[in-house]
Amino acid sequence: MQRFGDGRDWFFEKRFGLFIHWGLYAINAWHEQDQWRRGIPRTIYEQLRNQFIPIHFDPDAWLDAAEAAGMEYICFTTKHHDGFCMWSTAQTDYNIMNTPYERDILAQLAEACHRRGFPLCLYYSVVDWHHPNYPNQGRSHELPAPEPGDEPNIERYLEFLKAQVHELCTQYGDIHGFWWDMNVTGLVDPSINHMIRELQPNAVINNRGFDEGDFGTPERDFEQSSALVFERPTEACQSIGRESWGYREDEDYYSLTHLLRSIDRALARGGNYLLNVGPKADGTLPGVAVNRLARIGDWYQSVREAFDGAEPASVLTENREVLLTRKGRTLYVHLCQEPTVERVLLKPLTVKPKSATLLNTGEPLVVSTDSIPTQHMDGGGLPTTGPREWLRVHRIPVDDLTDTVPVIKLEFDAPIG
Numbered sequence: 001m002q003r004f005g006d007g008r009d010w011f012f013e014k015r016f017g018l019f020i021h022w023g024l025y026a027i028n029a030w031h032e033q034d035q036w037r038r039g040i041p042r043t044i045y046e047q048l049r050n051q052f053i054p055i056h057f058d059p060d061a062w063l064d065a066a067e068a069a070g071m072e073y074i075c076f077t078t079k080h081h082d083g084f085c086m087w088s089t090a091q092t093d094y095n096i097m098n099t100p101y102e103r104d105i106l107a108q109l110a111e112a113c114h115r116r117g118f119p120l121c122l123y124y125s126v127v128d129w130h131h132p133n134y135p136n137q138g139r140s141h142e143l144p145a146p147e148p149g150d151e152p153n154i155e156r157y158l159e160f161l162k163a164q165v166h167e168l169c170t171q172y173g174d175i176h177g178f179w180w181d182m183n184v185t186g187l188v189d190p191s192i193n194h195m196i197r198e199l200q201p202n203a204v205i206n207n208r209g210f211d212e213g214d215f216g217t218p219e220r221d222f223e224q225s226s227a228l229v230f231e232r233p234t235e236a237c238q239s240i241g242r243e244s245w246g247y248r249e250d251e252d253y254y255s256l257t258h259l260l261r262s263i264d265r266a267l268a269r270g271g272n273y274l275l276n277v278g279p280k281a282d283g284t285l286p287g288v289a290v291n292r293l294a295r296i297g298d299w300y301q302s303v304r305e306a307f308d309g310a311e312p313a314s315v316l317t318e319n320r321e322v323l324l325t326r327k328g329r330t331l332y333v334h335l336c337q338e339p340t341v342e343r344v345l346l347k348p349l350t351v352k353p354k355s356a357t358l359l360n361t362g363e364p365l366v367v368s369t370d371s372i373p374t375q376h377m378d379g380g381g382l383p384t385t386g387p388r389e390w391l392r393v394h395r396i397p398v399d400d401l402t403d404t405v406p407v408i409k410l411e412f413d414a415p416i417g
């Protein structure tokens, strides 16, 4: 992957991050788009600010949970579609300082991130269900129409947006990324990202803003891509629960195995992964999520060498049930689909490695190069030219590995492929 060649390259070193969706919507604990999805009038929804008292908010607890998962950066919703701002902004009074809590959430999070050397990225929604100038007209994720008293005016809204982005990029120290969402207007305006780049040269910018930015953002597992390697910098994003990104009391959480497979598929193809948790209204992370993060961390720690400094190498095999990464003469086989059989055939590789290890447990595996029946051509025996025996890892204890993503390390004496 072509790197940026500047301070943004942190993104290629730290590849697993925590996404946090937190705002007034945590109070109703239903969905981050509660206002829109349940058609709550703005005048009612905005009252939630009088109930926002996150007395247990502790950014270090969030970062501890992230670190337990092996995550190395965080992306935080400064303003979601509801328009409520989690920082002390001078551009609107619809912000955290006008709640009973009266303290700047972003400032506290930024302080903890800087103290711990933890890159901080900022999410910002272009769609705004509160600002009078945002032209809500029923497009995707917009209110059906302006509400009483609104004065739709995209130029004036953009002035507001730029002033907010300027605040975010000047008042909270180093920012490592800017994560736009829902530029429903389809507006192209490179000057906005240009301002971010001037003010925060280490910030990677996603592709949902006013130009193509630095990286793509495939969401959940909806955009199934068959590409063996991402062609541009990519950060897949996924929430830990199926229904919501914000805290949802009655959430249907994804299984651990689903999450591990999803994470593995993104990382093994050269991408980053941003896994979301929605904190509760009191500021704490839901217990289920904390537990999932810790278990993800156990897995990630055991297989991590298959990602760090490794490059995607799935082209080396025609086996589409696995993904490969490599580091020099070491090849890593990722069983990121449910393994159906206790062997992996790595045709057309023909060279036997000097060792094979199941990284998850450290146990050695049996490896050989074999002529095997299912590779014989119909009635005609083996091909008369070319290799007749292929690399086969076998006796993989698949029944003991149903709740994880097994990763096998193969060490070769000679260059591979």
Ligand code: GLC
Residues within 6 Å of the ligand: 021, 032, 033, 181, 219, 237, 245
């Ligand atoms: C979707 C959701 C939005 C969320 C975003 C994160 O677009 O609609 O609420 O913030 O995903 O990627």
